[in-house]
Amino acid sequence: MSRDHPAAVVWARQARLALVVAKKDAMIYYLKAPVMTFGLIFPVFFFLAFAIGRAVPSDALVPGMLAMALFFSASAVGPLITPWERQARTYERLATSPASLEAILLGDLLAAAAFGAAISVVPLGLGLMLTPARVVAPGWLMVGVVLGAVVFGALGVLLAARGTDAPSEVMMLSNLVRLPLIFVSGVFVPLAHLPSWSQWVGFLSPLSYCVDLLRTSLGETAFFPPWISAGALIAFAAGFVTLAAFFHRRQRRTA
């Protein structure tokens, strides 16, 4: 905080700086053909590899595919931004600018969330065009996409807290965390059909609540009431952001 300005002015300025950081991330890391292609193709084909050949109505697959695209795209680049910046030796100057650590993390989160939300339009469009799936609750669809993008973006920022300048290290950690989640979160098999132990693990995954909320929005049977899923996603996002700020700050202290 600054002694010269009231807290509201400082917060407003830091929020603006977060947008500057998000714009920087978008220009440097997201608006590249390989990143966009990978963000879309990987989750869609990964999903189809599991879904094709199963006796499931095609429209029932849309929420899972949408959630997968959201999950992988929003959390794909975020974990790598800080290690990339450390490796490229641009991080120290960013960290010594008037942008606070929280503003930098918020900027990274916003860029990731915007990327994830934008990418999710493609599987949603394909699903609506190629299957009988229909949006029955557009409000919950919007909430699901936005909160899902934010919570997965926050997960990416949390994974970036590992103080390394080797992106491969973070990538390994990132996949170690993300890949198991898709099997316990009701993406391929709805939560209600999972064994009880798997359901309990699924309750600890933010992806479960995102998929469930998207099921509600597309008229599929959901496990939770939508407001519980939305609340859980908000709680996960707040938890991830708090932990990310804590670990990034601790990493800075011990750097």
Next chain:
Amino acid sequence: MSDWPVDSGTSSGDGTNPIAIEAQGLTRRYGPTTAVDHVSFSVRRGEIFGFLGPNGAGKSTTVRMLTGYVAPSEGTATLDGHDILTDALAARQRVGVVPEEASVYQDLTVWQNVMLMAELYTVTRARRNRYGLDLLTLFGLAERKSDKGRNLSKGLRQRLMLCMALVGEPAILFLDEPTTGLDVASAHVIRETIGRLNRERGLTVFLTTHNLDEANELCHRVAIIDRGRLAAVDTPHALRGTIEARRSVEVIFAEPLTALPEINDPAAETEPFAGGTGVRIFTGTPGRAAQEIGVWATRHGLRIESIATRAPSLEDVFLAITAPRAPVREARR
């Protein structure tokens, strides 16, 4: 650069604070190792302050503490009147930083790099467009404004880094080894521009460097840090004056010497150089020694090619201070 703001010193609150940087007992420990050990100094507004030391002495760690990248284990500092711990964002708003071995964003153009930093310093659009172009012109980058950072040479990248550090209109500029490894032309442009910004705009500069000639040329005062502790703080001239015994006379003869010259100073040290045709004599009275060598050469029938007296260099001071452990000397004024 015509309307670049002159640092009026009004940002420190009362407008009368003549101190731009004040470090008080800055200490940084990494486990059992103390990288910087209770370092205290002050830098006056409008001063170019050199921070010298051998590799690993604690120069960059000190800069990183001052600029907020690394938290001090003990102590604190103020930048333009703002405490780096309790008023960190305001302190950082007042400084521009060129970190050691930092780089520009390779995928952004020269112009985008400068504008990004301007936006981070909340410079208004009209001002950043004007200053940005002024700075690129000043550093000879205006023609390259559409080039990506990856297409610049190391020297041009460093010039761009300076533009990025200056576009936020800082009161204090931190430069960590800004000319290391650069070509002669880029190093010259950077030194010349830093000196000009200091003279014309009152910019306070905190400069770490290995280049003692650079420190001698640019800095009003220098601090020498050794093994994490401050060993000396003074003007280059005053520091050179502390080792008068390192004054010398250098003589080059037309032919190799068969014997060394004799002068009437038992404390003098003589060392030959230039393949035996030259001799360097360290003495507190180099003028008198030059006269005596002339007489000695005439007596032995030797022809002198050149003769010059030399004051001790900053390098001599640096070596004298950093070789043995020395107590802190703060200039009295």
